[in-house]
C-alpha cells in the first residue's frame with residue numbers, strides 16, 4: 001500500500017492567521033513558554049500524508065515534516081494502526097525496570113541497518129537530546145576520558161550535556177553558563193564558503209587537521225579525548241554536508257588516538273538522505289550513532305546505537321523511565337516497514353527530481369548562493385550579493401513567510417539557509433507545486449529587495 005497522496009495543491013481559504021488560529025495564538029502567548037521559536041503562525045489541526053490542515057480549514061503542503069520528524073507523512077495509516085493496536089494492549093511498563101519483547105525486536109532491526117559492523121547494542125530515550133546524553137555519558141564511561149570534541153554550527157540538543165556540544169546560536173547558550181566542562185569546538189567545513197581557488201577535498205581535509213595541528217598540538221592531549229561528535233550533514237547549522245574526505249580524516253584521527261566517532265543522525269537519519277544514515281554517503285563507519293526524529297513518525301523515541309563492546313556500563317549507570325515506550329516502538333517498527341518498502345527509495349528519487357530543478361538556481365535565480373544536500377535533506381542558501389556571498393537571513397525569512405502565505409510550509413536552517421525536507425512519501429507532483437511557489441517567493445522577495453536597495457541608494461550615487 002502506498003501512502004502517497006495526490007493533491008491539486010494547497011488551499012488557503014482565509015487570511016493568515018485565520019480567526020480560529022488568531023484565538024489560539026492569543027492563548028498561546030498567555031500560557032506557553034516564550035522560549036519557543038515560531039517562524040510563522042501555523043496552527044495545525046489535522047495531518048494526512050504531506051498535507052496539514054489548520055484550525056480554519058486551510059490546507060498546506062508540509063515541506064518541513066515537523067522538523068524532519070514525520071518521515072512517513074502525517075498519520076500514515078500503518079503507523080496509526082500500529083499505535084492504536086499497541087495502545088490497546090500495553091502503553092507502559094518501563095523497559096528500564098522490566099522487560100517487553102518489542103525493545104529487542106527494534107534493536108535487532110536497527111542492528112541490521114546500522115552503518116557499522118555488529119554486534120551492536122541499543123539504548124532507548126525519548127528525544128534527540130536524550131540520545132546525545134547517552135552517547136556523551138557512555139563515551140566518557142567507556143574510554144574513562146573526559147574531553148569531547150564537537151563542531152561550530154552543530155546542534156545536538158538543549159539539555160545541559162547536549163547543549164554543551166551545541167554551537168549553533170548564541171541565544172541557545174545565553175545565561176545558561178557554565179555548561180558542561182571538557183567540550184572543545186572546532187570548525188566544520190563549508191565547501192561553498194571555502195577560500196577562493198582551493199580544492200574542495202584538500203580544504204575539507206585541512207579543516208579536519210586543525211584538530212591535530214592546533215588543538216592537540218597546543219591544548220588538549222589526544223589520549224584524554226573520549227569522543228568526536230559530528231553530523232555528516234549539519235542540520236540546524238544550515239543543511240551542510242561534510243565532504244567524505246573530511247569524514248575519512250576525522251575517522252583516521254579517531255583511530256590513531258583511540259577516540260570514539262559519534263555520528264549524530266537525529267535529523268539526517270532514517271532514510272531521509274536516500275540511505276539509512278547520512279554517514280553512509282561518506283563510506284565512513286562510526287562507532288556510535290544517535291537516532292530520533294524520523295524513527296517513529298512523530299512518537300517520541302530516540303536511540304543510541306553503538307558497537308556492542310562500547311556499551312560496557314553496568315546496571316544503574318544510565319536509564320530513563322519512558323525511553324523505548326511500547327507505543328513509540330510500535331510506531332517505529334511500522335515506520336521502518338514503510339521506509340524500507342518505499343520511503344527511502346522515494347527520498348532518493350524525489351531528491352534527484354528536486355535537485356534537477358534547483359541545482360542551477362545559484363546561476364539562474366536571484367538571491368540563491370548555494371544548493372546542496374542528499375535525498376530529501378536539501379538546503380538553499382540565500383545571499384544578497386553572490387560575488388561576496390553576503391548572508392541574507394532576513395530575505396530567507398521573507399521567502400519562508402511568503403511561501404507560508406501561499407500554503408507551503410518551509411523552515412529556515414542555520415543563519416541564511418532554507419531547508420527542503422518533506423515527508424519521504426512525497427510525490428513528484430507535490431514537489432513541483434512546492435517548488436513553483438518557492439520560485440515565486442524568491443522572485444517576489446528579490447524584486448522587493450531590489451526596489452528597496454534602489455530607494456535606499458544615496459542620490460547621485
Ligand SMILES: Cc1ncc(COP(=O)(O)O)c(C=O)c1O
Nearest residue numbers: 127128129155156157235266267
Ligand atoms: C542533529 C540533531 N541532534 C539533536 C537534536 C535534538 O533533538 P531533540 O530536539 O529531539 O532533543 C536535533 C534537533 O533538531 C538535531 O537536529
